[in-house]
Amino acid sequence: MLAQRTNLFGSSGTAAARAAAKAAADAGKEIIDLTAGEIWSDLAPTIRDGAIEAINKGINRYTDTIGMIELRDALARKVSLDTGHVWKAEEVAVTTGAKQALFNAAMVLLNPGEEIIIPAPYWTTFPAQVQIAGGTPIFVDTRSNGHVPRIASIKAAVTDRTRAIVINTPSNPTGAVYDVQTLMGIAELAINHNLWIIFDECYGDFVHGHQAHHPIVSVVPEVRSRTVMVNAFSKCLALTGWRIGYLAGPKEVINAVKSLQSHTTSNPNVIAQHAVLAHLQRGDGSYESTLRSQLASARQIGLNVLSSLARIPVPAAQGGFYFYLDLSDLLRPTSGKAVSTNADDIVNSLLSEAGVATVSGTAFGDPLGLRLSYGVPADKLEAGLRRLVELLNAWE
Known part of the structure; x- marks a missing residue:
């Protein structure tokens, strides 16, 4: 009974990944969530003050x-x-x-x-x-x-x-x-x-x-x-x-x-x-500068950890705040053994076995890709990536 256009699209793949991470956490699992396209940061003081001033003036x-x-x-x-x-x-x-x-x-x-x-x-x-x-x-x-x-x-x-x-x-x-x-x-x-x-x-x-x-x-x-x-x-x-x-x-x-x-x-x-x-x-640009420094530091931490991956190239991560992994070699059949066919299997294993939530490249039209956000706190990022590296290096 729904309009035909609803058959053209599903819910956002990134939103679905966030929901899966939340569901696992709500079930009592310790989850490090690397799915969200956002930066963990306090508000810029100018943003906070501007909002409060508008509220105090009764702007509605x-x-x-x-x-x-x-x-x-x-x-x-x-x-x-x-x-x-x-x-x-x-x-x-x-x-x-x-x-x-x-x-x-x-x-x-x-x-x-x-x-x-x-x-x-x-x-x-x-x-x-x-x-x-x-x-x-x-x-x-x-x-x-x-x-x-x-x-x-x-x-x-x-x-x-x-x-x-x-x-x-x-x-x-x-x-x-x-x-x-x-x-x-x-x-x-x-x-x-x-x-x-x-x-x-x-x-x-x-x-x-x-x-x-x-x-x-x-x-x-x-x-x-x-x-x-x-x-x-x-x-x-x-x-x-x-x-x-x-x-x-x-x-x-x-x-x-x-x-x-x-x-x-x-x-x-x-x-x-x-x-x-x-x-x-x-604004004087100081908040933005601090945010860029935060991300630059997180990026370097992440690249250091990801350099230990055995069968996955270290991502270039030129801009934004995502590491995008190419899983092609990892998912290529070896020794006649059955392996995962796409990134969805990797994502499911990372969530269930390592407690790390990630986004499958299938959401982005790439069944051999994996997106990781480094907008999270540095300690969570490092812990999550170390878990990820351990699982992926053991993947057969």
Whole structure:
């Protein structure tokens, strides 16, 4: 009796992994949870103070559908600084997290039957939202190229039905950071084939080593008129539960998003809006710097432990806060013995035998991958990874 569209998607694979971890913990097992895409951290003082001030002022009314003009002005200044190009409030919409920003983009850009190219492994929500909008996700495998798509592969996927290309850099789940040449190639393809670019940079604050994050409109300014940029404060300010995101793009896109959002959520949470505005006005960057240092330290701890893996390469972990393991060699049959066929079996064994919760690559279109978050406290991370290494090195 349900609508047919409900057959197109299931629940989020990452959400399902979190639920499995919680169920095991509720059953009395000691679980180290490495599933969640969030950072364990206290609130930024500016966020806390901004929220409390708004509550004390009795603020409880609707704002503009796509966010307070003061917040959109501040976000326009932020995007201008990030990209090196001037943006205005009328080119910015505030949303209930980046998920809604992406959903809005899919709904206002995609016609039924059209295709969107998505590099794989992909964040589980990308194809689901395309399907909800009536479109078809077309996957381009990146596993043989360090999880960055080859331009030739993207070009080969373009048809007369292609409407857009999704870029997610740094990538969830792989942590891959797109280089300038790749971004230039994608921009050229979009221009030549009249395609939209949906540019998800939610992890842009977290790049490691010699890597650098580049907004595509900074690399090729000519694509600005065909690019929708998606970002949020969930990661960079450790505010996953507050649900504040935004998108920046051409004015006609923002106007369409406003109309759509007026019939879905209306305005984002007003207290969260005031909190983020206070941070944008008063923040000095120290909180973000501390968060980056925390993740850099956790990343190094994790890489040190994972270097003991016998049959799994140490992940590059270029950006974001995930280790993405390639289980290909581990799952390859040896000595005629029966072995697991995909990462789901590894995930189940880690949870039941080692008490470590992880996310199977099957959630991301990759049956041979495994995602581990290092946004957790350092002691839990090290303990969990040591358990993981012990189990995987003994795997037969």
